[in-house]
Amino acid sequence: MSAPRTLPWPLVALFTAGYLAPYLLPTTVGRLAGGLPLSATQAGAIGSALLLSSATAGFLLASRVDRIGPRTLARTGLALAVLGYGGAALTGSVPAVVAGAIIGGFGSGTVTAVAASGIAAQQDPHRVTTLGLLGVSGLAGALYLTIPHLGPGHGLPLAALALTALAVWPLTGRLSGRGAPARTAKAYGRLPHLRAGLLLAAAMPCWSLAQNSLWGVSGRIGLDQAHLTEVTVGAVFAVALGAGLVGVVGAGALGPRLGRALPIGAGTALIAGCIALSASATDLRAFAAGEISWNLLYPVVLSYVIGLAASLDPRGRWAVLVGSASSLGTAAGPLTGSVLAAGTGFPVMGKLLGAGLLLIAVPMTAVALRAGRRPLQVMPVVEVPVETPAVPVQRDYDTASPNSYASTSAM
Template structure:
């Protein structure tokens, strides 16, 4: 029951398939499940405080949950790029459904709730790897990753609005994680199949045909270095961005920002960020990757430095909205860059897991910097991270775009050859 059955099949030179209703809903929902733990972080902490843990202990439990999810995501990323992608996703989401249901329903002991939460978090790790790898199997990674981001943000806004209405409690928070895991489990059969031939194999074989005396086909070195590079650059950038996001209350308190203003800024950032992703969805591959990413990192770096020295609450709120809008735009293009490097998802599969490893420590690192050297220096440090990463990010994005253009050229040449009498 594959989603590819209702869309154009892959060609020998382009192993990717078009985005359709079935494969799209599967990729988007499984991706949402993988990221929902981080999206519900404030509510999860509140629930653990309700059942008896202090704020430090609640934060530690959440950190370990995120870290566990990331490690499982990394551990399963290679397999997620293989033929067992759907089995891995279904197994993890099935475990997550049961574990979060236990966490939602049991009343004690608290240790059982924590253990169930951590097991559920581990199960979601397979959603992180399989959704990341599956994105690479679909054509036009810019549009697919942006569409996934838009769906993610809109559904998260709905969940964050509905849970407080129903009541912030163990049953609603952990129950929502169980429900989402179950729905995602049901659509894993629609995840796009892993291509028989990887992008790098196509490129390697093409190069070998051009130079018959060379040894057997190998992954082009530039693609290999770009893949390794994006797994390093993306988490570093994400850690600096998430430090600002998670410590926004601390930054606001320092300038006398009200809770209402802060809440508006964070909500607006989520909504406008979805708009930035929608722009990428509409423009697709036409905007490229290297130049937009370079501009986004430069603007984001400058704004983060500005945040460190801003003393007006209203302007600080505006800057928080701006930096997180740019973050959403760049995040989408980073995912597309990794997906563009290989259709099987060898690089996009572990990407989110690597990101979550870094972001899970962002609050600790950011708080340590602020406590040690102050907010202005904190802003300078996290801003400089973006500037330092501009050149390697643009180089990696150029390789990703070049790989896609090469495949498209090969595909067009193959079609022309078949039509020629």
């Protein structure tokens, strides 16, 4: 009798803690500009430095999670997040805030690398990714409703990041503390499906750049162009993230029924329209429509792209590399959005970003179509980095078929 399947909740929690920093980007950047002697562009640059540090961690650790051990890396990343974000929250010195943001960002990227590597080794990575997106969307939505009522200052969103990392720490006890044996590392030494993986990794920075250029200045669009209060903008973001929860649940229910190409290609095209609408908003109705529609679609497409990357390598290296490539675009988003908005205005910025998304949807859809046609391949067993009392069961992983994991699904 086979062992019962259990959900890897430590991986879900790590996913939530790692992705929370990008989700809180608008309020983090906005409060840095409002609470410290910084211009909007300078605050955006700090947000970019945080996310660039996160991406750097992903690139450095993509092939080292198994070797070092998931538990060790996860605890290291969480400790860096607590120290970095916590220190930045407690000081008013701009150099100290910058240093803390960079240290905390590296911690977030380390945690995300562990989560992505572990999720890719699951029998159903899309399901676990969906749960992680549900967790981070729900938590971010609650914070957007809460933070405006706790007072001014730059420290509250940074403190929330530090406390989340601290809360996740106890769950790391269930992660494997062992590095992969040498023969396992050798067996997986060459990245499979190199051309498809590289094309997807090259497209993701542009995809994320467009998304996060808007997200990084969305707070300013609501406050300055739509003339809303911070409480109203926070409420819109909370509702938008709630819509994202609905979208993720819908993506999980649909699973592989629509394949990968349609959700990624058509979803990206629809997101382009939402970005143009949100960036041109001058009142609550238009701003809410654009932000809610975009947040409904974004995690859906992201979940399918993550699942696509995970299907290219069950060891999780493409999932980590594609996620880190996405983080490069995410990192450049706040600064790019600030510069474009300052030079052209929000509406023109939205049109430029939307046009870029339409172009980048083409190669991403091509990778999804090719992956869907790939014949069945059976891969060696991969050790799941979550320790459970159940007897381990040998699994065959299909890295090609859209049905290789019970459902298929982004940085």
